[in-house]
Amino acid sequence: MTLMDTSISFSLEGKVAVITAGTKGIGAAITEHLARQGAKTIVTYRSNQNKAEQFAKYVQETYGTNCLPAALEIRDSSEVASTFKDIQDQFGGLDILVNNAGVTDDALLMRMSEEQWDHVIETNLRGQFLTSKVAVKMMMKQKWGRIINISSVVGVVGQAGQSNYAAAKSGIHGFTRSLAQEVASRNITVNAVAPGYVKTDMTASLTQQQLEAIITRIPLGRPAEPREIAPIVGFLASESSSYITGQVINVDGGLVTA
Numbered sequence: 385m386t387l388m389d390t391s392i393s394f395s396l397e398g399k400v401a402v403i404t405a406g407t408k409g410i411g412a413a414i415t416e417h418l419a420r421q422g423a424k425t426i427v428t429y430r431s432n433q434n435k436a437e438q439f440a441k442y443v444q445e446t447y448g449t450n451c452l453p454a455a456l457e458i459r460d461s462s463e464v465a466s467t468f469k470d471i472q473d474q475f476g477g478l479d480i481l482v483n484n485a486g487v488t489d490d491a492l493l494m495r496m497s498e499e500q501w502d503h504v505i506e507t508n509l510r511g512q513f514l515t516s517k518v519a520v521k522m523m524m525k526q527k528w529g530r531i532i533n534i535s536s537v538v539g540v541v542g543q544a545g546q547s548n549y550a551a552a553k554s555g556i557h558g559f560t561r562s563l564a565q566e567v568a569s570r571n572i573t574v575n576a577v578a579p580g581y582v583k584t585d586m587t588a589s590l591t592q593q594q595l596e597a598i599i600t601r602i603p604l605g606r607p608a609e610p611r612e613i614a615p616i617v618g619f620l621a622s623e624s625s626s627y628i629t630g631q632v633i634n635v636d637g638g639l640v641t642a
Contacts, residue, residue, distance in 0.1 A: 396423035401480035409584035413610035419447040428456035458511035508552035529572035564630030573629035580636025603638030
């Protein structure tokens with residue numbers, strides 16, 4: 385009798401990963417985690433070149449893997465195409481795409497401007513469409529790939545004052561499930577990770593009253609640290625997740641089930 389191979393491998397040695405907005409918050413934690421697993425990482429940023437370069441240098445020195453910063457406006461299709469072509473030329477391909485870039489621009493719907501709506505939808509949803517479209521073409525040629533879309537539990541349960549954000553994140557869930565079906569035959573998996581309340585710059589502007597209201601809804605009774613979101617991304621990026629695709633995985637301290 386031959387025993388089934390039950391070995392588990394989280395190694396990303398030799399893999400090339402792009403993490404959008406990968407220099408701060410959840411994105412930075414993901415970058416470090418993938419680098420720790422051995423991946424070569426490209427971190428995109430929108431404006432702060434000096435901070436991006438310092439972070440990339442830190443990752444390289446700490447984990448001994450290549451980490452390169454790349455300026456990118458993910459709403460611009462020509463910039464996306466050009467950046468990913470540079471990655472193709474320099475690394476010969478792309479194995480992992482983590483769509484992490486996102487913004488908030490909150491207001492009650494009756495007070496929300498068209499500009500606020502468009503800003504969030506174009507960044508959080510259109511941006512993932514543009515990067516994924518280019519990445520899929522690269523991954524299909526090598527018949528292997530991992531796309532991990534960072535969403536939010538707001539896309540699952542909604543949130544007053546965030547109809548634009550909730551719409552974008554819910555859209556990511558449908559996008560993830562549909563794309564997963566399109567590319568599965570090429571050994572490409574597509575999944576989404578939906579964090580709950582995480583301590584980042586994006587959530588730092590909440591008032592104490594807002595924070596307390598959120599905490600009371602979380603069974604674990606506290607917000608997450610970015611480093612607590614990164615491991616599920618590392619798992620989904622690895623060979624060990626090869627039979628998981630089209631899923632939205634909540635990492636929320638139990639908030640959705642409360």
